Amino acid sequence: MEDVSVTFQTADGPFHALAPVTLNIPRGRFVSLIGPSGCGKSTIFNVVAGLQSPTRGRVLIDGIDATGSIGQVGYMLQKDLLLPWRTVLDNVILGMEVRGVPVAEARDHARPYLQRYGLGGFENRHPGALSGGMRQRAALLRTLLFDSDVILLDEPFGALDAQTKAQMQEWLLKIWTDFGKTVVFVTHDVEEAVYLSDDIHVMATRPGRVIAHIPVDLPRPRPRSVVTTPGFVALKQRCLALLGHPADEESEAA
Amino acid sequence: MEDVSVTFQTADGPFHALAPVTLNIPRGRFVSLIGPSGCGKSTIFNVVAGLQSPTRGRVLIDGIDATGSIGQVGYMLQKDLLLPWRTVLDNVILGMEVRGVPVAEARDHARPYLQRYGLGGFENRHPGALSGGMRQRAALLRTLLFDSDVILLDEPFGALDAQTKAQMQEWLLKIWTDFGKTVVFVTHDVEEAVYLSDDIHVMATRPGRVIAHIPVDLPRPRPRSVVTTPGFVALKQRCLALLGHPADEESEAA
């Protein structure tokens, strides 16, 4: 379904934010990117979304060259970016509105989704009235209702507290199961990556590059308790090791 | 060494933020408070630090009534609150300065600590030039150099990414070992609480109250790999269960 092939260097001086990187993401999969801060995860997303033109290389979606074209994929930035002057409903239909769907039609279309995904009763409230988790849910719905086959999520749950985060993970998995889209997910939380993904790509920094591809072969649906199973722990340890994470040795301060 | 006994209701209308709560924290221990958002963890800290007067009840420090008196304990709020117009060094000596120590003397006193705890070379930089982890370290040093026997830390690592957080945890443990102070620690991250503490107090909400006291009897120093040992996992599961965390069952959305 999708074949993203990216090879480029950003133009900011002689700074190579991304060494040539090639990623191939099959249709309908849930893929995670993990890696240290500054390794170019957001840059990859920007290139795929057409917001940054690669110095070299191409982006292929469904085999068609989509390099530098905007509006092809759903992109959820790290911040929820809900527009404070719009109601939740009007925030969620933004993507449709931009594409030219009449507002009334878009609203009618979106309303049942809000209802079903836990935002019922908040349609006409402003984002200020929502909790962090609800805001993330609205932002995610906005991305989904934009109706692209590919969805890029950049640390969507980074700012949530642990309990809310767990709820949101379940919710994301359900959405993903319902809609059958291709999801590319960035996170700093290795446990989250392993729990959610079909594939994990581990990146390294200076220059940004992919150093490993780890398929997660745990059966779905995965119960919460999976995190304590040896298979899960082994995968987690492997990822942490690849990230150069202090695993056992006493880490030096500073 | 310390016997904090708090019983109060905040005055905001008839809203009971804290049901009578009694905590007894022995000298030199590392104690964590965990609980859902809004259960009154920060309120307890404010009462202990004298920033909020309890509707009823008293705070005893070293057996002496310290209810409502300020400047008795070190309190690190969730934000690092470094003053952007002061250098890192001058931020760190704030507590001493407020107590009336001459600035030059305070600086001389603080400089070796900055050096030793990974802020060497940044003494005369402004906080804007520091990374998130370094900022937290500076804030923590400020709290330590205030030289009180009790230190309250309100989610000090909540805003850090996973890797930095792990580094900071090690660093905090080292400091605690070096200085031998009593630390009360608030976190949302159960794994963090179990890894760091001698005791964990689990709180519940509406009204805020302590529902369990869990001693952590894992030997110190604890290697990172302790998180995969059965003892650790059992403690973690127990905390999660007490917090009403979705453990195994498919959680409902919203």
Added chain:
Amino acid sequence: MTLTPPAALARKGFFKAPLALFRRGASAPRPRVVRRLPVERDWPVAAIVAVQVGILVVAIGTWEIAADTGWIDAFFWSRPSAIGETLLTFFESGRAVSDTLFTFRSTILGFALGTTLGAAFGLSFWWSRNYARIVQPYIICFESLPKLALAPLIILVFGIGLASKVALASALTFVVSTLTAYAGVKAVDQDGERLFYSLGATRWQVFTKLVVPSCVPWIISILRVNIGLALTGAVVGEFIASEQGLGRAILYAGQTYEIALVWVAVMVLSVLSITMYVAVSWLESRLRRGVGQ
């Protein structure tokens, strides 16, 4: 000096000295003073109002007495009792209402015109950074220029009627609105723009759906300032040429030594400006609620 892990140093007793210093700090040289949190209790509204009225009454009383005893020269300063009489005359003669309405009309027109045009101009800078850079020095020049210096020219262009007062009031409000709206444009969330572009939006869509709404709070914030500026413009316009209005009343009173009338006109002007200020504040809070902020 070689690096030794600090924990090891501590174990070696290396930290003894500073730790000892810690202890000392806690005891003798700077004894810890036990303080309580300073808390100020809010007075009830009635008390506040009482104090405010009290201050006014005392000030007026002092003035009257000082004028009586000659400590203040009533010839130059007038006195409250005379001002009160003049106030009555001013209202009885019917001038008060027509003058106030006249000044109010130019103020409101100038306010609306200057704010709208200025905000639109400021928003236009979003469209091109180069355009903004080219125009900027001209704006700065116009901003820092005392617009009142242009008064003689304004009469030439806009005549002596309503138009000249409205023009002055607009000129004063225009630049402030432009600069504020431009500041709003510069503060538009870059990530918001990225979000819109990632959805495939056109520039016009980004402008209408993102830039304009996010600048609304900025433009609202300027309303209160602009009311004062518009009033100044209208009054100065009347200083220059006018048949009626509060500005003319002040000018006339100044020319014929009716200091009491100067005070009366200034008072009426204050009341007018405070009324508009309150109205704008109310509008502001309504609008802010409207955008959910």
Added chain:
Amino acid sequence: MTLTPPAALARKGFFKAPLALFRRGASAPRPRVVRRLPVERDWPVAAIVAVQVGILVVAIGTWEIAADTGWIDAFFWSRPSAIGETLLTFFESGRAVSDTLFTFRSTILGFALGTTLGAAFGLSFWWSRNYARIVQPYIICFESLPKLALAPLIILVFGIGLASKVALASALTFVVSTLTAYAGVKAVDQDGERLFYSLGATRWQVFTKLVVPSCVPWIISILRVNIGLALTGAVVGEFIASEQGLGRAILYAGQTYEIALVWVAVMVLSVLSITMYVAVSWLESRLRRGVGQ
């Protein structure tokens, strides 16, 4: 309707309809237009300056030609060539330098005085909420009042010398500085105060070590606005009474219809104001760097 878990609903085919709608949306009715990200390239500084100068030259040229052909009445508007001559005379007669210096002096004094006192007054509100609430309406009244209306009274109090110009310049800058400093006070981080109090600080310590430094950027932000206001005050002061100064030159030119001189004085004033603006901007950036922001 009973609550059914949505996943179960989906499995039951309940979601077929909306999902079908999704698909449709992607294909026929609104074909997805492929767009590229609009990117504007920054022009080099030389090009910008060239355009700016070009605009000026074209404007001046048009004016001169329009005056020649009678399309613009040169009597009312003067013309660039006449303005140029007057500019020369103005400088040759030696007035230009002394007038500019005179205006500059009152401006700077008023600026410094008004900003300092206003900022101090605004900061003082931190000490007591009740005090702030009591004083506030008076400030609002003074703010929204056109200070120029007080011109006839100003001579009485401050005389006809430098003091009256400085007083007007200060009056205009004072209120703005007060309100801005007060806004700064209100924006002082509550948690910062809590931090200080948790360390056992006195109110004076909180004030000097937290409140004042955190308001500095607010006060700095007002400098640029104040320079324009101080200039306005000084010029208007000269309108009221003066032996020299650019304001007097404008007044005289307006009184005697020397339109060319109006333009010349306005030009010199612009140069003066832009110079001060640039100086203040520079000072601002220095100060901001000083506080590490």
Added chain:
Amino acid sequence: GTPLVVAEPVHSLGYLPLYVAIHKGFFAAEDLEVRVMTIDSGSGHTNAVLSGQAFAFIGGPEHNAFAKAKGGELRAVVNVVDRGNVYLVAAKDIVVKDGDYAAALKGKAIATGFFGGTPNSITRYLADKWKLKIGTDVTLVETANAAVLATVKTGKAAFGVTTEPFLTQGVAQGIWGEPIYNIPKELGPYAYSTLNVRASSIEKEPKQVEGFVRAVAKGLRFTYEHPDEAVEVARKEFPTMPAGDLKATLDRSFKDEIWSHDGTISAASWSTGKSVVMDAGILKQDVPYEAIIDMRFVPGRAAAK
């Protein structure tokens, strides 16, 4: 000693003898230093004298009368402009038949200065004289003196009551023709611009006032005797004024003999001025000559006595 400040409401060619006295050193000869300051806010120039910040102001003695009504004691000590120095002009296409001004003005608008100023008062005085009721028979467009030009030019008024240098400028621009009613000529002696000091100055510093008056009188005489040198002084005082305008203005002033020759304010002079302001309703009650005018220092008089 300290410089004496003379407040002028506007920097005007009408005050030329005063500037001549300064430039030719007549004040210096009396051991006085005189500085001229423009004060343009209503009664600002009068207030400056009353409050002791200025030594004298130049303006109509009616201001002394206004001040007296409120308890301020001012005295006119020397005359400068002894003619009503304003002119009635008409837009180019208007002709006045047989000196019937009433008929010509009826139903028209007259542009003049602000209410309270002398041009405005003279306009009202003339309307009254010609039995025209303001508001019904004629409309007054009250504006800044400089704006009278624009008002007539834009057709908002058919007539204007204006002063120099606007008169000359308007003629040069073809906005209006030569004055249709020459007020300086028609009204005769008119205490239009006198130098006025505090009564207390006369009592406390008579010598100073005497020297001041003597110098002004010298300036008056010098102006008439050496018009060319007076024009030179004017050029220095008004460097940016177009030379043509300056010359035309001064020519007219010399021709109409607007300045007093010796500084005396005659009784007739004040009675004209008084009736103008009383007609306009600005001066509410009669003020006798002696109450506001003190001629004891004018040289000719002193000699005569």
